[in-house]
Amino acid sequence: MKKLNTVFLAVAALVLFSNAVTAQEYRFDPPWNTPPESEVQFTVPGVDNVPDLFGDINDPQLVVFFAGNQFMVIDELIAAFKKEHPQYQRVFAETLPPGILAKQIATGSIVIGNLRITLKPDVYTAGKSRIDQTPEWFSKTSLYARNKLAILVQKGNPKKVKGLKDLGNKTLRISMPNPDFEGIGKRIEEAYVKAGGEQLKIAVMETKLKDKTTFLTQIHHRQSPMRILYDQSDAAPVWYSEAHYQQMIGHPVAMIEIPEKENIHAQYIAGQLKNAPHPQAAKDFMDFLVSPQASAIYKKFGFDLP
Numbered sequence: 001m002k003k004l005n006t007v008f009l010a011v012a013a014l015v016l017f018s019n020a021v022t023a024q025e026y027r028f029d030p031p032w033n034t035p036p037e038s039e040v041q042f043t044v045p046g047v048d049n050v051p052d053l054f055g056d057i058n059d060p061q062l063v064v065f066f067a068g069n070q071f072m073v074i075d076e077l078i079a080a081f082k083k084e085h086p087q088y089q090r091v092f093a094e095t096l097p098p099g100i101l102a103k104q105i106a107t108g109s110i111v112i113g114n115l116r117i118t119l120k121p122d123v124y125t126a127g128k129s130r131i132d133q134t135p136e137w138f139s140k141t142s143l144y145a146r147n148k149l150a151i152l153v154q155k156g157n158p159k160k161v162k163g164l165k166d167l168g169n170k171t172l173r174i175s176m177p178n179p180d181f182e183g184i185g186k187r188i189e190e191a192y193v194k195a196g197g198e199q200l201k202i203a204v205m206e207t208k209l210k211d212k213t214t215f216l217t218q219i220h221h222r223q224s225p226m227r228i229l230y231d232q233s234d235a236a237p238v239w240y241s242e243a244h245y246q247q248m249i250g251h252p253v254a255m256i257e258i259p260e261k262e263n264i265h266a267q268y269i270a271g272q273l274k275n276a277p278h279p280q281a282a283k284d285f286m287d288f289l290v291s292p293q294a295s296a297i298y299k300k301f302g303f304d305l306p
Contacts, residue, residue, distance in 0.1 A: 028229040056090040062281040065121040071095040072245040098126035122282035128267040138271035145268040146304035150240040155252035164195035168203035175233035177220035195262040244302030
């Protein structure tokens with residue numbers, strides 16, 4: 001009997017340990033937004049979780065492709081738009097990297113896991129340089145928000161990161177957007193040059209990459225915060241709004257602000273597609289994006305206004 005009790009306690013301890021490990025592995029996983037209402041909710045962290053697709057994919061009345069780092073505004077922005085325009089209740093949005101969204105528009109589809117999406121957007125939002133690459137796509141464009149860079153670190157800043165120059169430290173683990181996938185990567189490279197010359201850029205993007213102390217992301221607005229939260233990286237250059245949001249939702253992180261002389265500013269441009277499937281909805285959303293109501297939402301989440 002004593003032996004059975006010992007076995008039982010050992011099994012119980014193993015189960016508790018397994019649960020603790022699971023909680024540790026997934027406690028910070030997205031979605032960080034509020035999911036839509038449904039009788040059936042089946043999100044399994046690390047297995048079935050699609051945080052950058054929002055809303056109604058079936059027969060939408062408006063489709064918007066947002067540059068991914070705006071994911072945090074979606075809940076309030078779309079809710080406010082629906083309230084202002086109650087005729088549009090089925091809205092679908094994607095918040096993937098703008099380069100990926102551009103390829104999706106150009107080729108007509110994207111596959112995520114086993115899901116193939118062929119919806120055409122009514123509105124596409126991205127940084128100015130990305131929008132300027134395809135002016136022939138748009139019937140109208142509008143500037144509606146701005147952003148700047150910051151550095152995301154663990155709560156308490158245990159590595160004592162003070163600024164961009166510190167990211168060249170040989171032992172500091174960096175999470176860095178891959179310039180091949182994400183426009184912010186090139187902007188951060190510009191900031192490295194402003195802060196420490198070409199040698200800082202080379203240190204982070206070449207030397208440390210070879211040493212595996214720089215990790216290149218494909219979707220930085222998810223990967224970089226998660227790498228900081230799970231102690232896989234020590235510092236991550238991100239948009240200011242992303243660091244601001246992680247603090248807003250109570251995650252154990254801190255933000256290191258970058259001085260103006262070293263910082264880079266982004267302009268967010270919305271473009272109404274010439275072949276928008278829902279042209280009136282596209283026009284209404286374009287007008288809404290530059291309204292005081294939408295601006296207040298962007299400001300709340302750490303964006304600068306035009």
